[in-house]
Amino acid sequence: MTATLAAPAPVVAEATARVADAAAFRTSVALFATGIAVVTVPDGEGGVHGITVNSFTSISLEPPTVMISLKAGRAHELISSTGCYGVSVLSEGQQGHSRYFTGKRDTELVPEYVQGHRIPTLAGSLARFVCEVINTIPVNDHTLFIARVVHCESQNGSPLMFFASSYHQPSLLAP
Template identity: 35%
Template sequence: MDDRMFRTAMGKFTTGVTVIASEHNGEVHGMTANAFMSVSLDPKLILISVGENAKMNEILQEAQKFTVNILTENQQELSMIFAGQIKDRKVIFNTFEGMPVLEDALVSLACRVYDSYAAGDHILYIGEVINLSVQDGEPLTFYEGKYNQVTS
């Protein structure tokens, strides 16, 4: 199997869309990610996967804390900004537990880096959730390389 076939197969799995954010040296950095999952209830742990060459790796290693912002169906533009698809747009972050969060995210998780592991061309970060906020709404989803909305 080649890389394209593998990527196509993985695109058949519908995911939510998140923005991972962290602050380093007074500057907030964010990246769009759909490689996110719950790991454990006790302790409360989640996992994110970050490409080994992504700038976010250096930031997470230095800051040792981050937020996961699960986007609503109305936040596709935010996803595109943090995926580098829309340039030169400033995003205002709020602060939650001293960490940057996106306003109106469906869920915001404030996390400490619990552990990290190299896995292929990515680094897996296990985050210990220290607090969270939840609002009502519908999630933004991603399937076969396209944004979608949940329809009830």
Template identity: 35%
Template sequence: MDGRELRNCMGHFATGVTVVTCNIDEGTHGLTANSFTSVSLDPPLVLVSVDRKTKAHEFMKNNNFTVNILKEDQQDIAMHFAGRPLEDLPFKWEKGNLCNRLSNSLAYVECEPWAEYDGGDHVLYVGKVNEFKYNDGNPLAYYCGKFSNVITK
């Protein structure tokens, strides 16, 4: 099977864009992820899929994390945490109960580690929701390899 073509096919599913953050000894680490979903309401669980080749894969093992759901005007933040860092940081940190999070996001979900599963070249991290908050606005969307505004409130 052609992996690139499979990725192109999966790209036709529009998703929101998140930055997953966790505290490490050196500070706070974040990664841009669009593979995020709610799993359960009772208990409250969410799932993030993280590539095994990333630093974040090791940082998230048995660690609290926050899923920061980005607004439509936060593409620069997404790019910063996708490996294209900006000198003038396009965000501010906010102290959370479990770990730092991005201020001014559309929503955030703070999680304690619940389970992790083998997902092939990814690891599936399931977190138990400890705290959450959401704000008004439109989400930053990702569709066919590009940021998009196809999803509006």
């Protein structure tokens, strides 16, 4: 006699039918500490358009591949049309840059750019990446822009961090 074990019924349908409360999700996801980056793209009029993000991540080392996630807007439109973007990972002294590129221009900051490899990136950043889009994936109200890194460089320093909806500087948190 051979016994057959039945697999338990999948709970996928039940799990996908529910959606987390938006406020609870926002509070919970804010507890994931991230670095802060500014995504830049030529604006087509001789200037630079930028946006502050914390949705920048590496995907692959071979070949070097990264991803950003953007809502519809000017940066989304420009990256979609140019097929490229720059990413500048902000240092702890660049909180003003982060605020500037969120539209909070409450300082007299004038960003300084490194103009290399066709795409401007921010001077003084911990790391700078020049990226060419290889794929876009729409996900709900965002688009993932997956890109090959064609140039990158970095320097020593401490990153500007974002945790619990506030800026943090790691050097101030050290024991």
